Amino acid sequence: MQKLPRTFYDRDTIVVARELLGKHLVHVADGVERSGRIVEVEAYLGPHDLAAHSARGLTRRTKIMFGPPGHAYVYLIYGMYHCMNVVTQPEGVASAVLLRAVEPVQNVEGRTQGPGLLCQALHIDRRLNGHDLLSDGFYIADPGEPAGFAIVKRPRIGVDYAGPWARKLLRFYLKGNPFVSKP
């Protein structure tokens, strides 16, 4: 299975988000390799996107989003769940793709439909924040499946406070897939 190259992430965030669907997220922890097929994502376009953390500018938390593409941006939300993002576009452009749901592939226990559950099932926490996704142990790969699936566009979840940005169709998922968090 081919690991995605840096150039895959160094492109327009919406393009990267759509093309991440069907790819496999792989994480090796405690000698166990866990992986899931990405079925739902959301694009966050900094710094003008009011729904993105990067809208507040460069801070200690968001500095990863401003960094080079192909790195993981993992943060704690509501004090109890983690969210996994992939940094996109060149260094200095604060944009990322939130992984919202995966379909279990290998060594996955529990549910994976939703950003918090996804991280829990694949043992992802904020120790992985800033991790290079081209390294061994934590990466995204192309399983080489034929691109035959339909993609659905919807507004993002949980960002109603973001005014006009809340209504933009920046959430993408595989049509009819049972592992999508909110069809």
Place this chain on the structure above:
DNA sequence: TGCACGATGAAC
């Protein structure tokens, strides 16, 4: 130094 509030999920 203090405090209001989430890119959530599960229970009621």
Place this chain on the structure above:
DNA sequence: TTCATCGTGCAC
């Protein structure tokens, strides 16, 4: 609809 639970960002 409500609540658990805590790091972050910004006001004092």
